[in-house]
Amino acid sequence: MWPGAVAVALVVVATLAIGSLGLRLSRTTSDFMVASRTVPAFTNASAISGEYLSAASFLGVAGLLLTFGADMLWYPVGWTAGYLVMLALVSAPLRRSGAYTLPDFAEARLGSRRVRTICSVLVVAVGWLYLLPLFQGAGVMLGAALGLPTWIGPAGVASVVLVNVIGGGMRSITLVQAVQYWFKLTALLLPAAVLLAVWLGDGRPDTERLGRPDFPTDVLAWSNPLADGGAQGLYLTYALIAATFFGTMGLPHVVVRFYTNPDGRSARRSTLLVLALLGLFYLVPPVYGALGRVYAPELAASGESDLLVLLLPRIVVPGLGGDLLTGLVVAGAFAAFLSTSSGLAIAVAGVLGQDVTGRSWGGRRLGGVAAFRLGAVIAVVVPAAVALGEPSAGVATTVGLAFAVAASTFAPLLMLGIWWRRLTPTGAGAGLVVGGLGSGAAALTTLYLDGPAGWVGVLAARPALWSIPLATAVMMLVSLATQRTVPPGVRRFMVRLHTPEALDLDRG
């Protein structure tokens, strides 16, 4: 109990101190050469990874692997490969567009306030859908690690996030997020190394030798992860791949990080490094999954698989060593909760502060900071309240739905906006609405109707495979029908998006 409590307390204190003491880690100097140096691609890549790796990655992946086996490796593969799609299709042109947020991109490309508003609504929707499982997961985790009742978790994490965001969260400090990545990696890697050493010391037991028949060790299953579950299994796998591959580019807290890159070229380089860093990180959770099958298979049966990473060190290494490792893992998991949910809360609060609380209501208009703070309260309280009312549906599953909504809306907008000159505001708006309503309805069905049986339930649980093509088709067809409203200056904008910085060219 105590190592978890100490670890959580330390992480909370450190987070709040960095946020509120204004430790900006910006450079105080009289040396311009130092001060005007932009963030190196590697630091930026670490920061993107640090903000991106949520509790779903830290805890969820190992739990899924424990319960469902190798099929679930598609989650980490997809979460990493999303950056591959971004690298190839989006990152450099998006940076060159000058946009800071996703609504900014819509406005820059299409020159339409209405499409911007639709994007703002979607940012809030995706942000809330992502925050919900994070708060729920935090509740489960704190309950297990500290022995607290489940409701304290969402409330506690939400309060810490709120204080952090309001106190200093408007400063998105790259270096802090970069350190976060390396902290999370250490917190997961070090215990994993110890566990592996113990496992080797035990003579490399496997599930069969321990006489546990609950998990068949069919070696072929690992090489053929699509076979399970027939046509529905095949659909679910491909839908998961579609959602994760295309959802990453539509995550509001990830996109803003790319702005820190000075140009398109460095944005591309950061993305490449992110691929490497995420690939490195995702090597570790499967170790927990595999060792969990050996040492703690009962967790899968009792529905506590999300807690595998937290509980395994103490099961395998009894005594003080296990306590210390547990403390480290708990700290890492809690940091993962805080960093991702703070990033999301800032993104949602920014949109709310600009487009909702910053508007004039009944003749009164809040100033920038006050509007942002009120936006932050709304951004955090809504998903926290929902998380209190609903038991967890599995962290990774709900996060998957958030990816699906992002993939069905922002992915077509970004890819068509960057690569297709004939996109019109009307077409983009129609596609966003259709994709958002389709995937959103599917997400709500899955979360609140307990997943209807049969194909309906399957299609609703992983909507991406039908909703992405649907949204894309609507966007293209409506655009083709409204070619008269292609925004002026689209060719010039395309030249700006796609010309390498090294070319000397009048981009005005």
Added chain:
Amino acid sequence: MNEPRARRGWRRRHLGTDAELATFRTLHTASLAAPALRAGLSQDSAAAAVPHLRALLDAPAIALTDTADVLAWDGEAYHHAEHVPAIVAATLERQGPRAFDRRDLRCTVRECEIRSAVSSPLVVEDRVVGALVAFDTFPGAGLARTAEEVARWVSGQLELAELDSSRTRLMEAEVRALRAQISPHFIFNSLGAIASFVRTDPERARELLLEFADFTRYSFRKHGEFTTLSEELRSIEQYLLLEQARFGDRLAVTLVVAPEVLPVVIPFLCVQPLVENAVRHGLEGQPEGGRIRISARDAGLDCVIEVDDDGAGEDPERIARVLAGDHENDSVGLGNVDARLRATYGEEYGLVVETARGAGTRVIVRVPKFAPGVLA
């Protein structure tokens, strides 16, 4: 049969008398033509305006011309466009309205009924820029009078357009002035400081001369209304190096820059004049020297840049007058930067100046990380 009458009665009661309706229709038609004309006289704007102007005149055909030929034609009998150059020439010669009859408008088209035309010059700032030509089936004084009035109204709209474009040109001229604003004092003093090093420290003199060249190249660069904060900071560095060569240890500079905001796009030369002001006022009457602090930090959707000095400060009233556009003093840079920030980002993004006599000065620039149309 009763229906139409009843409806007419309703209309009369609700939309006013015939006179009121006529006024409304005329002004409404005029207002439809106005936006196009406010863009100035060109083929596009003329084409957009002529249908409404013909509705005002109730003529079978009209043309808008520049000082040579037709810009846009509306109505029948387009073959008469061949007569327009002669009509325009005659109008220009007379500098006033003119009427033309069938001898001026000979044509071979059998069914053509055009027999007369009236032409009125379009005058902008006492200069004829074109003409409004109206054609009719018979000569009459009525059309001539209306055409003259409509031409006068069109001239008024074109003058407003001229005003708009001269306001834009003024803005551009101010930026150019700011670029060329490197004060002669700064050039003399810099060159003097460099000269003083030529013998004692030739290497430093060479470096300073290169900084001077880079600084002037940036300030005089031709194209581009915007730049990035990091490029602006580089120019500020060069400026400060030159000033430090002159003032030595009397000028202390501190920088607090969040690297996240370096790629932010800002209007060209919108921070450097503030630093120049700070140097000038921060060192004024302070023999022991002054301290300048330049900071740029991340504020969510915005970026906040501050320039502080610990100099003599200024009367807030006077700063308010400068920001209101009063050019009576040497703080031209301040008013210009403020005006350009407002013009670029909107009214809520103006300069904020915190100062009092003897308390130093802090100038705060707030720019959004993204604004439509703002690209380096």
